[in-house]
Amino acid sequence: MNPERTKATIFDVARQAGVSIKTVSRVVNNEPNVRQRTREKVLRSVQELRYQPNAAARELGGKRSRVVGLIYENAQEFSYLNDLFNGALHICEPAGYTLLLRPLTLPDPEITEHIRQFALNARVEGFVLPAPLGDLPEVTALLREMKIPFAAITPRESAPDEINILCNDEAASFSLTELLIDQGHRTIGFIKGHPDHGASAKRFAGYRQALKKHSLPYSARLVRQGYFDFDSGQAAADKLLNLSEPPSAILASNDDMAAGVIFEARGRGLSVPGDLSIAGFDDTRFSSRIWPPLTTVRQPIIKMAETAAGLLIDKLNGSATKAPEAPFECEVVIRESTAFLD
Amino acid sequence: MNPERTKATIFDVARQAGVSIKTVSRVVNNEPNVRQRTREKVLRSVQELRYQPNAAARELGGKRSRVVGLIYENAQEFSYLNDLFNGALHICEPAGYTLLLRPLTLPDPEITEHIRQFALNARVEGFVLPAPLGDLPEVTALLREMKIPFAAITPRESAPDEINILCNDEAASFSLTELLIDQGHRTIGFIKGHPDHGASAKRFAGYRQALKKHSLPYSARLVRQGYFDFDSGQAAADKLLNLSEPPSAILASNDDMAAGVIFEARGRGLSVPGDLSIAGFDDTRFSSRIWPPLTTVRQPIIKMAETAAGLLIDKLNGSATKAPEAPFECEVVIRESTAFLD
DNA sequence: ATTAGAATTGACAACGCTGTCAGCTTGCTG
DNA sequence: CAGCAAGCTGACAGCGTTGTCAATTCTAAT
Numbered sequence: 001m002n003p004e005r006t007k008a009t010i011f012d013v014a015r016q017a018g019v020s021i022k023t024v025s026r027v028v029n030n031e032p033n034v035r036q037r038t039r040e041k042v043l044r045s046v047q048e049l050r051y052q053p054n055a056a057a058r059e060l061g062g063k064r065s066r067v068v069g070l071i072y073e074n075a076q077e078f079s080y081l082n083d084l085f086n087g088a089l090h091i092c093e094p095a096g097y098t099l100l101l102r103p104l105t106l107p108d109p110e111i112t113e114h115i116r117q118f119a120l121n122a123r124v125e126g127f128v129l130p131a132p133l134g135d136l137p138e139v140t141a142l143l144r145e146m147k148i149p150f151a152a153i154t155p156r157e158s159a160p161d162e163i164n165i166l167c168n169d170e171a172a173s174f175s176l177t178e179l180l181i182d183q184g185h186r187t188i189g190f191i192k193g194h195p196d197h198g199a200s201a202k203r204f205a206g207y208r209q210a211l212k213k214h215s216l217p218y219s220a221r222l223v224r225q226g227y228f229d230f231d232s233g234q235a236a237a238d239k240l241l242n243l244s245e246p247p248s249a250i251l252a253s254n255d256d257m258a259a260g261v262i263f264e265a266r267g268r269g270l271s272v273p274g275d276l277s278i279a280g281f282d283d284t285r286f287s288s289r290i291w292p293p294l295t296t297v298r299q300p301i302i303k304m305a306e307t308a309a310g311l312l313i314d315k316l317n318g319s320a321t322k323a324p325e326a327p328f329e330c331e332v333v334i335r336e337s338t339a340f341l342d
Numbered sequence: 343m344n345p346e347r348t349k350a351t352i353f354d355v356a357r358q359a360g361v362s363i364k365t366v367s368r369v370v371n372n373e374p375n376v377r378q379r380t381r382e383k384v385l386r387s388v389q390e391l392r393y394q395p396n397a398a399a400r401e402l403g404g405k406r407s408r409v410v411g412l413i414y415e416n417a418q419e420f421s422y423l424n425d426l427f428n429g430a431l432h433i434c435e436p437a438g439y440t441l442l443l444r445p446l447t448l449p450d451p452e453i454t455e456h457i458r459q460f461a462l463n464a465r466v467e468g469f470v471l472p473a474p475l476g477d478l479p480e481v482t483a484l485l486r487e488m489k490i491p492f493a494a495i496t497p498r499e500s501a502p503d504e505i506n507i508l509c510n511d512e513a514a515s516f517s518l519t520e521l522l523i524d525q526g527h528r529t530i531g532f533i534k535g536h537p538d539h540g541a542s543a544k545r546f547a548g549y550r551q552a553l554k555k556h557s558l559p560y561s562a563r564l565v566r567q568g569y570f571d572f573d574s575g576q577a578a579a580d581k582l583l584n585l586s587e588p589p590s591a592i593l594a595s596n597d598d599m600a601a602g603v604i605f606e607a608r609g610r611g612l613s614v615p616g617d618l619s620i621a622g623f624d625d626t627r628f629s630s631r632i633w634p635p636l637t638t639v640r641q642p643i644i645k646m647a648e649t650a651a652g653l654l655i656d657k658l659n660g661s662a663t664k665a666p667e668a669p670f671e672c673e674v675v676i677r678e679s680t681a682f683l684d
Numbered sequence: 685a686t687t688a689g690a691a692t693t694g695a696c697a698a699c700g701c702t703g704t705c706a707g708c709t710t711g712c713t714g
Numbered sequence: 715c716a717g718c719a720a721g722c723t724g725a726c727a728g729c730g731t732t733g734t735c736a737a738t739t740c741t742a743a744t
Contacts, residue, residue, distance in 0.1 A: 007462065009700060020724040025702060033722055052463060056401035057700030060729045064702090065398070074428070078420030078627070086416070086445060098464070101443060103428060120349070121394060122440070230631050259631045266633045285420065286628035289572050289601045291608045351730060362694040367732060375692055377740095399730030402699045406732090 008049035017045040028053055065123035066097045068312060071115060072130055074103040077256065079285040080301060087305025088128050095313050100124065112142045119148060126150060126312045132197045149315050151308035155198040163311045165304045165325065169199045172297045172330035173206025176279050177251060179332065181214050184341035185249040185277060189240040191226040191233055193253030203253045203281060222247055226257045233257025237264035248276065248341050255280035255287045258294055262337065273339035283333055293335035300328050350391035359387040370395055407465035408439045410654060413457060414472055416445040419598065421627040422643060429647025430470050437655050442466065454484045461490060468492060468654045474539045491657050493650035497540040505657065507650045507667065511541045514639045514672035515548025518621050519593060521674065523556050526683035527591040527619060531582040533568040533575060535595030545595045545623060564589055568599045575599025579606035590618065590683050597622035597629045597638055604632065615681035625675055635677035642670050
């Protein structure tokens with residue numbers, strides 16, 4: 001049959017189970033001090049009546065709002081956000097938490113005020129903080145001041161007691177660079193990511209390490225600053241390709257910039273990967289849809305978001321703090337934008 | 343100074359203004375039967391104390407949850423979702439409504455059950471229904487049965503009393519086809535969109551109308567069914583390009599499929615737009631980032647979402663029903679994937 | 685002035701849950 | 715078998731708002 005027309009209240013369950021509402025409350029909230037038999041009896045009634053606690057009453061009565069906030073930079077690649085959102089939602093929902101999204105437009109001089117308002121108005125109990133928000137000191141400082149726990153998904157230096165989800169950006173960048181070196185490339189351009197993202201430094205470090213390992217000289221001229229957007233990638237490619245000794249491969253710190261590089265290369269009549277190999281980072285939705293399909297690095301965003309939300313909720317529920325997670329593994333995805341140098 | 347440490351309650355406002363809490367409630371909820379002078383006095387106290395009603399208490403006391411649900415197909419193009427979300431949020435927030443997102447994976451045989459659960463658990467008062475959800479009869483039927491108002495953003499036949507936001511897909515498709523005809527194309531392939539989307543039929547109709555106006559013959563062989571995804575676009579292009587008399591231009595019902603067409607063309611060594619002109623629909627994020635940049639149609643999604651949320655909230659607030667909006671105007675964006683036939 | 689009727693205001697009981705604390709059961713110990 | 719601590723359970727008072735309805739104040743027509 002269909003679910004009941006009128007939602008059952010805690011009172012109904014209590015009556016059905018022959019206990020007080022307080023006992024039902026204890027069972028539903030998984031509190032101690034309930035005899036096993038009683039617990040089972042109550043649980044049975046909960047099932048039968050399809051009882052779902054009323055969130056508003058819960059919040060009003062207790063102190064818990066069970067709201068998790070996910071704030072993010074509005075300009076972000078949305079496939080990333082989508083994974084993030086789906087991962088977090090997938091954990092929050094069954095745990096009885098509401099996930100609230102809040103886009104932020106960066107740079108925002110009043111960012112702390114905006115976040116504070118959001119936290120207050122939406123009664124946010126904990127935040128999921130993807131890059132680059134977890135990288136902004138004023139944001140983490142605010143949250144600490146407000147005593148709101150958060151789980152940062154970004155390679156920041158982890159503070160004790162704070163939840164940090166990271167992936168091995170550096171190793172992935174190293175592998176990607178090594179791939180190009182193995183393909184015979186000796187002058188490899190690098191386009192750095194936005195300096196406000198912790199991942200940018202990691203990716204750059206991986207590049208340098210790979211050069212070093214293979215005894216290739218590092219040249220600052222082959223490195224340009226980018227900002228994770230298409231245009232800055234294209235502009236950086238323009239500079240790199242104008243060098244007297246242009247690179248035969250360019251590694252961009254994300255796919256948007258890599259797309260900009262491809263765009264610039266095509267505009268100059270260069271064939272990719274024939275004349276120029278190009279690799280990106282992130283495996284965004286379009287990276288397999290452009291021509292040529294992009295060699296890139298895939299992060300397990302969904303898993304990372306799930307873990308972030310899970311640890312955060314554990315913390316909100318007062319569970320024991322888990323040991324910090326090992327970094328998640330990135331995966332190099334080799335497609336057709338990179339090739340052997342002939 | 344910073345906002346108050348402890349949030350002010352209605353009681354504080356009442357005391358400050360020298361009225362009863364009920365009167366404050368009336369003012370805050372914009373109810374009638376409050377003398378102008380009293381209203382102003384209360385409003386002043388509200389400002390001074392930065393009073394924000396407690397959402398949980400409000401919901402528990404009254405019947406209103408002030409939650410607007412936005413359900414969407416998870417596979418949707420994200421830039422579209424992002425616009426949708428930002429537009430809706432931009433209206434909901436200042437109106438004191440919480441916007442809750444809920445991705446759905448289609449096809450879903452239990453879709454009504456999932457939506458029902460979401461509506462019940464999250465106490466959703468009204469839904470924003472983007473395509474293709476607004477096109478599914480079981481979804482609209484469920485919402486009608488549950489007596490939950492909704493605003494559909496899709497070209498469905500509008501029922502009386504229901505909110506419908508549409509844009510002139512048909513006219514835009516007509517213009518786009520006409521553009522190709524003006525460029526000298528005479529055999530123009532068309533890839534239909536997903537049959538479950540109301541927009542698909544409209545876009546196809548625009549194509550046929552344009553052919554008719556210019557007295558070009560309609561050939562069913564030049565039309566293939568697609569499903570709005572990259573792969574179906576590529577597959578359709580494969581068939582079309584294998585025709586004994588292949589088209590010199592292909593119009594895809596969205597950008598993902600157009601990207602598939604470009605991909606297929608490149609795979610065959612065809613130059614775009616030299617050998618084949620290609621146009622899409624939607625102006626997604628990557629359409630200007632691929633090579634060649636895509637000629638496409640941009641919909642004012644943000645505005646449409648704002649309007650949808652606005653009308654929905656008006657309805658929830660019991661305001662007078664506005665006259666139905668005129669369809670929103672789409673804009674043809676001409677880029678480099680289309681060119682004159684030489 | 686007077687008074688019906690409309691406009692305005694306030695007292696008070698919900699709303700469904702959790703926190704507090706007192707009271708009742710157990711199971712053990714001596 | 716009394717005595718006591720630990721385990722379990724329930725009564726009851728909020729939480730901050732809105733709905734109801736009665737009380738009060740206006741308004742305007744006698």
